Amino acid sequence: MPSSDRRARHSVDELTKQLLVAAYSEQDPSWIDEQAATAGERIAQAKQAQPSTAAGARRLSDAVVNRADPRRRTAGQRFVFGIALATVAVVAAVLGVTERQWVAEAAISAVGIGGVLAGVAVTSVGTIVSYVRSRRERVLSCRVRIDAPFGVDIGETVRLEGERHAVADPGVVVVRIKNTGGTAIDPEDYVSPLSLHFPGRTVVSVDATEFEPAELQKVLAGLPEFTIEQDRVKLPMIGLRPEHSFKLIIVLSGTKPGSKHQVVVEGGLREGRITTREGKQKVRPETLVWGGLTAICAGAFAVVLLLNNVTPFTRLPEGVSCVPGSLTAEGSSAFGRAATELAGTYHAYCPETSIRIRTPGSREGLERLADAAEDGTRHLAFSDGRFDEPQFRELVAQPLAIVPFTFVASDDVPVGSLSLRDARRIFTGAARVWSDITANPRDTGEIRVVGRSTDSGTRRTLERHVLSSTPGTQVGQVDPTSDSCRDRRPGVPPGLPIVCEQGSTGDLIDRVANLDGAIGYADVSDADQATGVKKINLDGYGATLGDIRDHDYPFWTVEYVYSHGRPEPGSLPEVFTTFLLARESSAVMEGFQYYSCVGEMGALCALR
Known part of the structure; x- marks a missing residue:
């Protein structure tokens, strides 16, 4: 041819x-x-x-036979991959049997739910991407x-x-x-x-x-x-x-x-x-693997949801017991986010119990607890520091955790650290412009002090342990001269500093972030979560547990949980207070940079 x-x-x-x-x-x-x-x-x-x-x-x-295809695995690679998968399966099975209590506790936590949900999302995306890639x-x-x-x-x-x-x-x-x-x-x-x-x-x-x-x-x-x-x-x-x-x-x-x-x-x-195969390959092995992982994660997520809606079949962790009913715990706004997380964790273990958290401020929370004498078995209060006033004599305080505070300032403030003396000058009204602190004549911006109201336990901590130089005494924060925190009230002499007060930690941080030359104070956890503000050190030290213990950093207090009288054994206030001191709660509070008053921390808590 x-x-x-x-x-x-x-x-x-x-x-x-x-x-x-x-x-x-x-x-x-x-x-x-x-x-x-x-x-x-x-x-x-x-x-x-x-x-x-x-x-x-x-x-x-x-x-x-495709000698240019780099993705093909050799028999040895497939063997190693199979051994790795088998090892993971065996380890998971062993942990599921020997550490089933820990697995159950982790599964019903917020982190466990989020992790399993993230796994479902990742494997679902992997399945879809693998399928689409195989089709294309x-x-x-x-x-x-x-x-x-x-x-x-x-x-x-x-x-x-x-x-x-x-x-x-x-x-x-x-x-x-x-x-x-x-x-x-x-x-x-x-x-x-x-x-x-x-x-x-x-x-x-x-x-x-x-x-x-x-x-x-x-x-x-x-x-x-x-x-x-x-x-x-x-x-x-x-x-x-x-x-x-x-x-x-x-x-x-x-x-x-x-x-x-x-x-x-x-x-x-x-x-x-x-x-050399005939026709299309229906489903690639990688797609089958991703699909299998998706099914496993979806099944695990269904089990987690089930465990969060019924009492777990495993033994509850030490320090956790369930009493059906409802309870209101109110008070400190600084401790509010941690309190909400703790209430959610307890509810995960005890779905038939409802814990309501409110944050009107430490003093108001104690006042409401004192007024609820007839229904004291349904109330608790959180307070930044102790309130030993006569009106609260029927209330019993239980030290809960160390709460560090820090000064926060707007980004334009020309300092990153304050001496104890300068901090006192600012919050007692002795300094009016930033050049009074920096000694730089170009720092002519006015100091705008944003403080908490008198109901705040955070403010009491500032007045007792920062503004006062004598233990056991209290030096008041400068009186407010402004409602907007931007301008003085009508009739206020221009020689006085601009000072305003906020009812909650969140409001204070928001106001500081949106004002030039503003400075205030908040707990470390809320300050770290905020944007538009920076933390100000005190005498060169930060609000860390190490600086509190080793360098006498003064701006901290103990968070107390108050009950109306001593809770009756087995009552909901008693079992919830016990839960707040359990290992589970300690881990939750450390996530907010609060340190539980148990073990070696108990001696440090006793100082306040």
């Missing part, structure tokens, strides 16, 4: 007849037609995924449909038209080339060209046929010719849209009947693969 005609389209029947006529020119046409019909039946069987009945025919392996992957299928010697009974050599030499042990290979992926394959997507290697045999000719769609024949005709290298056929880098395909019919010498012959598919695609 002339090389110039190699791209001409032929049907398989026509090619078979041409080969038979060239080999057996002396035979009559009826014999040629009979042999061609037999070959057609074999090809039809191959199209139905049945092996050819010709001698030497064989089934091809479905293994992918470039996949070029190169499936060998027929590999068999010519089924002739006379002689073992043929002479093809246009060939000088006879073809010894002739055979034919039919290959289907198809884009079975979800993305078009362009010529530049080839890492290395698609090649068919026939070890031990010699390629005689190659033809392209059965184009789908028919326009693909014109595309192929405009590309360089197939390259024949003894036992290898190298295809040009042809672009294929999804589902586009064509067939190759390759005539070989050396296809001996009864022998097994190999066809090696070589080549590589960028962000894709070349495969």
Whole structure:
């Protein structure tokens, strides 16, 4: 067959007849037609995924031979990956059995719920991304449909038209080339060209046929010719849209009947693969893994939700017992966020109990508790520091945690640290402009003092332990001169500082953040969560537990939980107070930089 005609389209029947006529020119046409019909039946069987009945025919392996694909794992890598997964499963099972109490406690906490929910989200996204990527992957299928010697009974050599030499042990290979992926394959997507290697045999000719769609024949005709290298056929880098395909019919010498012959598919695609599998791969293993992880996380999330709506079947942690009913705990706004978290944790263990948290301020919380004498079994109060006034003589205080405070200032304030003397000057009204503190005449901005009201336990801590130089005494914060914290009230002399008061820690921080030259004070936890303010050190030390213990940092107090008289054993106020001193609560409070008055912290709490 002339090389110039190699791209001409032929049907398989026509090619078979041409080969038979060239080999057996002396035979009559009826014999040629009979042999061609037999070959057609074999090809039809191959199209139905049945092996050819010709001698030497064989089934091809479905293994992918894509030497340019870097993502394929070796058997050793798969073994290591399997061992790692098995190890994780065994460790999880052991922990689930030996540490089931800890697992249950962690699961019903806010962190546990958030972690499992995050796991569901991550694995769901992984499943979707893996599925979408598999649908969009470039996949070029190169499936060998027929590999068999010519089924002739006379002689073992043929002479093809246009060939000088006879073809010894002739055979034919039919290959289907198809884009079975979800993305078009362009010529530049080839890492290395698609090649068919026939070890031990010699390629005689190659033809392209059965184009789908028919326009693909014109595309192929405009590309360089197939390259024949003894036992290898190298295809040009042809672009294929999804589902586009064509067939190759390759005539070989050396296809001996009864022998097994190999066809090696070589080549590589960028962000894709070349495969010998037929049809599309339904679901990739990676997608199945992600889907399995999603199912596991979703199941775990369902169990966590169940545990948060029914009493856990495991034993409650030490210090936690459940009493049905409702309880109101109110007072300190500085301790409000921590109190809310603690109430939520207790409710997670005891769903039939409702703990309501209100934060009107330490004094007001104590006053409401004192007024609730007839219903004292349903009330508690939180206070920053002790209130030993006569009106609270019926109340019993239980030290709960160390609460550090810090000064907070707007970002434009020209200091990052204050001496104790300067802090007293600012909050007693002795300093009016920032140059009074920095001694820099260019710092002419007015000092705007934002303080808490007299009901605040935080303010009492400032007056007792920062503004006062004598233990046991109290020096009052400067009286307010402004309602807006921006300008003085009408009639206030301009020589007085601008001072205003806020009813809660949150309001104070917001006001400081939005005023030039403003300074106030708050607990460390709320200050760290805020934006637009900076913390101001005192005598070079910060509001840390280490500086409190080792350097006598003064601006801190003890948070107390107050009850109306001593709670009755087994009552809800008694079991909730016990819970507040349990290990679970200590961990929650440390997250807010409060330190429980248990163990070695008890001696430090006793100092206040």
